Amino acid sequence: MGNPAVTTNRGGGSVSLSGISRRYGASQVVSDVNLEARSGEILALLGPSGCGKTTTLRMIAGLVQPTSGEISIDGKPVTTLPVHRRNLGMLFQNYALFPHMTVLENVAFGLSMRGTPKAEMAHRVKQALALTHLTGFEDRMPAALSGGQQQRVALARAIVYQPKVLLLDEPFGALDKKLREAMQIELRQLCNKLGLTTILVTHDQEEALVLADQIAVMRGGRIEQVASAREVYERPASHFVADFIGTSNFIPSAVLESRNGMTTLAGLSGNVFTSSMTTNLGAGEKAIVAVRPESIRLTPGEPSGGETNTISGNVLRTVFKGQSLSVWLDVPGLEFVCALPIEAIGATPPEPGTRWTANWSAERTLIVREQ
Amino acid sequence: MGNPAVTTNRGGGSVSLSGISRRYGASQVVSDVNLEARSGEILALLGPSGCGKTTTLRMIAGLVQPTSGEISIDGKPVTTLPVHRRNLGMLFQNYALFPHMTVLENVAFGLSMRGTPKAEMAHRVKQALALTHLTGFEDRMPAALSGGQQQRVALARAIVYQPKVLLLDEPFGALDKKLREAMQIELRQLCNKLGLTTILVTHDQEEALVLADQIAVMRGGRIEQVASAREVYERPASHFVADFIGTSNFIPSAVLESRNGMTTLAGLSGNVFTSSMTTNLGAGEKAIVAVRPESIRLTPGEPSGGETNTISGNVLRTVFKGQSLSVWLDVPGLEFVCALPIEAIGATPPEPGTRWTANWSAERTLIVREQ
Amino acid sequence: GFVRNGFAAGKEIHVGIWGGSQGEFVKKEIIPAFEKDFNCKVTAEEGFTLANVGKMRATKDNPKFSVMFIDDVAIPICKAEDLIDQLPKGDMPALANLYDKFAFGGWGSALAISVASMFHNTAVSPPASYADLWKPEYAGKLKLVSPKNTPSVFFLIVAASIKSGKPFAEAQYLIDDSFDKVAELKPNIMNLFDNGPQAANEVAQGQADIGLLELSKYIYPYTAKGAPVTMSFPKEGSFAGNNCQVLVKGGPNRDVAVAFMNRMLEPKVQKAFSEYALTAPPVSGIEFSADTLKYIAYPLSEMDKRGLFTPDWEFINAKRSAWTEKMNGIFAV
């Protein structure tokens, strides 16, 4: 009993949101969101907890109606298209597994909705379970699965019928790093192979960077920046994005001059910064210099003097983070944090109380607007 | 109407598990687990999805009865102590918020069970909500919260009454990195201040490293290693632990000799490795040399020859990960992965197809047993 | 004969009968024989008097029943509400033997007469007069029929008679002034019952000493089966409970209905019917064995000797509602 209108397909559909808003009672949860996920690409929605990511996904799926705005898939408006006709795959943040069906039945559900023949169904389900490392769990009920296993069932259920558009709400949140990375690779390959358009909600910046062709950073229901992973990382459009995309050091400054693709700024405490980022800020205007902890090199003692892009202070504390050592310097007005790669730590690692100087290159000096 | 046996306290209770096992039907889910969380310390349970972490926590809480073994809190066996008398705080993996209570009522629940006076209750709830960045959400119902907000309510509910022992099942899984880090710091401080004993299930190695005094790595229901964060990282007890704690490169080797705290090994393709790890393996015995991606420096071209701890190959692919660039080298028998700190990338970043040599120090050369 | 009764062939009538052993007999014996003789169909529906009246009333515009069995109490109501017709004397030869007092002015006929009186457990000796029941020794030992049932009216007449010292025939008009007497009996009442057979059963089991009042047709079947319960007839007299049949106005197949009613009164039928249900026939000239005569008051002379009293239903029906309200006021609050 297939539904001929809903078939599996090998090309993803582009998704576009224009002017989408959603209110719950008095609170505006999503405001005027414009987004475009091109066919076959992975778009990551990134943003702090409660910023409206899930709500946006649910609007694309048709589970929540936008209070205003228009959503189209493959150029066709879908606002009035019922959910089941949109041919989407979706992984829900809370999984929403069918508690009365086995793992196998859960995963097979979408296929049986599409009238997939028995044999093909069995084959595809098997594939999806293998992909999500769930072989052997076919006959379990969801209640007898661990959290991570449930999440993987939800993923298998969403991808098994190769929908036009895949909506993933924190698909790997409950998985350990190894498994997550393995699944990220599988997902990436799957998307490439089938050209699935994927919209991925994640709070894991690294995941977004690794998986996504485009990243949309949301904040309080609005889009702050949409750009390629690298661009978001290297040219954050705002203080917020820079902050969100990786703990950064923000130094309030003022522009001294900007020319030849180089900008010179003065920090409040007299330090001078040069940046290879161009800016349309004029001389004297306020700006914020942002430096990523991992862009920083640390040398013991005071700066030699006259150098730009240096700042020094006493070590407040250090934290070992496996790949790196985080060091906090006590700099007037801020705690300046540096992430030293383990390999870059010399014979005398920074100890609390000792004085160190941080320096970084002009390429790593970001200029963001004040908010 | 307080329960006099259950009072808030300022010192954590030690938790000890001896020979704990749990079976579900035919499958042994937890096997002979011995663990000791000392008063006031944070113990992280780390392990792949489905390895029995949640089950172990539930046994400590008394929600699941061990099929065998003994659990004590503060030296007293609790196997027969009813759940509500154990004075624990627990954050459930699926949050388990009370759907009919507001955020405020959810958080206040544990306090009201302890007969806390109104005024103090209000104060404490306020504090807990502030700590979890939920001020302003007091009157929301859980169903009207985002995933991350729900998780934070669950955390606030677990800590608000300052239990003897805190059991946290992936407490920050739904939070973005910034918020997660902020909450980690808050939790750390809270635990220190109150001396709470905390058992934390996490799949985030970095979280375990940052937060935990001890890390217990579980695998298939068994404990593989229990040690300090640093030791687990630097001296993984097994291939599995090394693998799980951070993607590593594993080179099958044989011991050549081991003396003066230095071990020399021969890789299968002739490379020689030296390690500052001592081992009780004798000459000729098989071992695995493990190298963490971030321990590696890359230089273009072939090795200069005669050096130990080098390996070279053509670049297979590179992935930009924000803080670092992952580079896969095509080495006979394995894909050798290196994580280059952005800052360490010279003028010519590794491009696929070019030849590079990886090298690392003897301090970063781990030796693990074959499995 | 086929020829004689050909008019009925293939026709169907609905007859509302009673439940109980009488209904059982009508259904099992009388109807099949009638159907055979007349080649017609008689559908019997069991009910009880007031429900049967209710059915007639509810279907007045479109009658479904042709013959209805009801108690004499309801005949005036049916007449007043224009629910029934007078019996066509000419078409019912069996009416000839009917005692006049059971003809109800032609608006129906009795089918069976039972006696309503006190019943008691055989282990106790019943008082010779109803007046004794008011004595404290009976505290909590009496079961009284509920106002829902017809014999409740008999009890009111008894109470009026005890209070006034007048015979039933006069006392029935004094009920309005006798409720203080009724109220005085309350301490002696264990409960008000509405299922006679069940009450008889409880008395038989000794849960109460005496029940008042009930029709013999509900009690004697137990006595006959050996249960330790029987009836007694205090000196003030007893009451007649008259089960009757009426012809529904405008009911279908009136000719068959009339034939059926006639059949009910034929001597052969009446004898068997009475023996089965232990009731007295309303027609003259039927012979009974001595055993049967123990349980019934027959013939008419015997009924008169026992002082079988039939109340003035027209008067009583008009008052019944007010009296019930008063009974409720005494017992139900």
Added chain:
Amino acid sequence: MERTIPFETPRESEEVMAAGPVAGRFSRPAEMFWTAFSSTRHTGLFLVAPALLFLAIWFLWPVLSMIVSSFSSHSVDGVMVEGITFENYTRLFSSDLYFRILMRTVRIALLTSLCAMVFAYPLAIAIARGGPSLARLVTITILAPLLVNVVVRSYGWQTILNKAGAFAWILKQVGITSPPVLLYTEWAVLIACVHVYLPFMVMPLAAAIGRIDRTVEEAARVAGATRLKVFIRIVFPLSLPGLAVGASLVFSLSSAAYVTPQILGGNFSPLLGTLIEQQILTLNDWPFGAAISTLLIVMVLTVNLVFLNAVNRRFARWTESAR
């Protein structure tokens, strides 16, 4: 308030509901049918209509004409009289008899609901949370009384509650020598009502309790709640939808009870239902019986609506914003 709807997908705002016909083609008649009817604002009406129409024709109409007849009167000899009169209602309220019986009806119905609730919780928990055999045992056992004729059942109670019955015997064993007389009192009526109407409380409650997420209860236990507290703070409020159904069924049914009060109450404690039966079957006073019925209907409807509203409002609070 977000409404979620199972059978249709575009939902929530009325603008969307009104957005007009669905775009797209229909591939199958079945789908066309469902989709067509799921996208109009009349879907709810469409679903409700058959049952509503059925009840309107076969229940409302007849019963309303019955209520209308409560404004006619009947002459002293039982004959119906045409015309409008309020005499039945005047009569109803002029004597305190009917008011007292109304109050008793309310009291018994409330007590029955309350007792049924108290007994129902353990039973419902056993059904919802016990093993299959326990659940089956409880279900069958509590349904059994419904299949036993009311007279037979009452007879069973009489045998237990009478002076020499099992109840007195048990009390005697415990040392209570003068057991309270229960038979032919309101207590007996209450006991018998709870007995038969219990399943109407248990089943909806069991369904509601079965839906409660176990981890939510566990969370409360861990937070220091005793089993009793878990019940009071978690299970009870979350089972309210089931309780509302059960309570409204039991209250309505026991309000209209009329056989039990007669038999086990010994007719000493009739409820309104008994009076109605009396008027209609014994006294042929159909209009007055209709008036008492109207009073009963108004009373039960009021209590039900007030109660249901309270519960529903509370319940709506935690589902309205649910997704």
Added chain:
Amino acid sequence: MTETVSPAIRIVVAIILLMVVAPLVVPLLMSISDTAFIVFPPQGFTLKWYAAVLANPEARGSFLFSLELAAIVTTVSLVLGIPCAAGLTRFKVPGQDIMLGIILSPLIVPLIVTGIALLQFFSMMNFRATLLQLVIGHTVVCLPYVIRSVSASFVLANRNLEDAAAVLGAPPHVVATRIVWPQVRPGILAGGVFCFIVSFDDYPISMWLADGNHFPIPLYLYTVIERSFDPSIAAIASLMIFFALLLVLVIERVFGINLARLAS
């Protein structure tokens, strides 16, 4: 999940069940009494009352008719009631409160009143089909049970799952059958069971509408009780209890519905 019903609750349940069963055991015991009238405690032992009841064609006929009637009524009530419950709980229907009031009112109106009102109505319409009258009459009083109990389970069903199914491509009717149905089934089952039992046990409606050819078992029982209060009525009562047990088994076997999981 491993913690089941606590011992304290088990004990309380056992006590309550004993209290529920006690008054039913009395007729059971009476039914084997070798006396021509009901006595308690029973005297002697006989199964003749059972034999008598089972051999009685009237009893059998009434029983079978009641069974048939209850089955039809249950079917009709479910067909009308399930969509209605869905509509009331999941859609905004104008005048929802009033509708709920209407739907509940058959529970409230005394059944004898409903019965006679219906009889009057049928007569007025010159509507003669007795079986149909009975079906209508019973459905009127059974429908509220179905709607009440089914709508409660609709309210409690997890709508997230419906969302998930819709996204997976399930059209509304499939969501209804594959996702909603398993969740509301306990409520439907409970409603159906009540419906069946209420119809099977109904006296006050049938009293007005039945006729000799369509004579449900409760009416028959009444005639038997009026005839004689002998152990055969206890035997009938006992048989009905056994029948209930059988019914449950049949439901479980034939329909594959685990009654024990009614509430899960």
